[in-house]
Amino acid sequence: MKRRLFLAGAGASAFATALRALAQSAGSPKKLGWLSPGNRGAHEKDIFTSLFRSRLRELGWTEGRNLVMVTRFAEGDSGRLKALAAELAAEAVNVIHVFFAAGVRAGREGAPNTPIVFSIVGDPVEDGFVASLARPGGNITGATTRETEFYPKRLQLAKELLPRAKRVAVLSDPPDRNPPRVERAAKELVNTGERLGLSVTRYHAGSLDELAATFDRMLRERTDVVLMHAYWLTGAKGRTLAVAQAARTRLPVVYPFSTFVYDGGLIAYSQSPPELARRAANYVDKILRGARPADLPIEEPSVFELTINMKTARSLGLTVPQSILLRTDRVVE
Numbered sequence: 001m002k003r004r005l006f007l008a009g010a011g012a013s014a015f016a017t018a019l020r021a022l023a024q025s026a027g028s029p030k031k032l033g034w035l036s037p038g039n040r041g042a043h044e045k046d047i048f049t050s051l052f053r054s055r056l057r058e059l060g061w062t063e064g065r066n067l068v069m070v071t072r073f074a075e076g077d078s079g080r081l082k083a084l085a086a087e088l089a090a091e092a093v094n095v096i097h098v099f100f101a102a103g104v105r106a107g108r109e110g111a112p113n114t115p116i117v118f119s120i121v122g123d124p125v126e127d128g129f130v131a132s133l134a135r136p137g138g139n140i141t142g143a144t145t146r147e148t149e150f151y152p153k154r155l156q157l158a159k160e161l162l163p164r165a166k167r168v169a170v171l172s173d174p175p176d177r178n179p180p181r182v183e184r185a186a187k188e189l190v191n192t193g194e195r196l197g198l199s200v201t202r203y204h205a206g207s208l209d210e211l212a213a214t215f216d217r218m219l220r221e222r223t224d225v226v227l228m229h230a231y232w233l234t235g236a237k238g239r240t241l242a243v244a245q246a247a248r249t250r251l252p253v254v255y256p257f258s259t260f261v262y263d264g265g266l267i268a269y270s271q272s273p274p275e276l277a278r279r280a281a282n283y284v285d286k287i288l289r290g291a292r293p294a295d296l297p298i299e300e301p302s303v304f305e306l307t308i309n310m311k312t313a314r315s316l317g318l319t320v321p322q323s324i325l326l327r328t329d330r331v332v333e
Helices: 002-026 047-058 078-090 100-110 147-161 180-195 208-220 236-249 258-262 273-288 310-315
Strands: 030-036 067-073 095-099 116-121 140-144 167-172 199-204 225-229 253-255 267-271 304-309 330-332
Touching: 030 078, 030 100, 030 273, 047 258, 047 273, 067 078, 078 095, 078 100, 095 100, 095 273, 100 116, 100 140, 116 273, 140 273, 147 180, 147 225, 147 253, 147 267, 167 180, 167 208, 180 199, 180 225, 199 208, 208 236, 236 253, 236 258, 253 258, 258 267, 258 304, 258 330, 267 273, 304 310, 310 330
Parallel strands: 030 067, 030 095, 095 116, 116 140, 167 199, 167 225, 225 253, 253 267, 304 330
Antiparallel strands: 267 304
């Protein structure tokens, strides 16, 4: 009986999705703007993009039938984002999906009347993007990552992974790109390190050209472990280069997202990328169906994951403590 009820429920759900898709296809396709700080060439290979599109299909949106995705890429130059947002507004997109605080700021300035959904923004209230988490107001909504709350947890993870470590490098975006809360959290991390018996030093890299030189400097200064907090490297191209520099210098790195680990990075503790993509797609779906961003509360992180690449650990000669393995959500071999 329970199996028949389950099958009936599943059939009803599939039928409802089919009806929604049929109704949507009867009218003009909706337009989704995609504003990315990254590279067009890496877009199709990006895990977040794939998960986001998959979730939209589950919700009844099919590109080429009832949905058109209009894409713009800054190719690593965040100064272009505002003009690209204006281009999307000129294309009369129904909603724009953006990344990071820089993307929200550019979307707000370049497309002030277009609904905006953001991903990977630490504190949209402090940044001035929304009035409150419960009642965003205006034309902006999304899911916050509360990223700075992970800083001390990653430092503790580094200490647990390498108990003999003494020198920790924090690789960050340049200070002028960081909101005040990130600078505060970075300074507090130095104090946390002292309590753990660690010397924490900040390093900055603002472009791909600076990345190799920064890793070389960390190596010369006898760094034991690196915390990666340079968020402009989270795109596919940036991840590949960051992981390559870590491998070249043989520096253990704790990353901000598990996508780095899938690309060969050592270990990451973060909000779940699949959860981030699912939430972003859910917001886009609601807005395309007529909801107002002002009425869609900001969601806070609820699913976290610890990911480790055992092949990379072995290549670095690291023995991963059992205490970490027991907490690991995903192991990459």
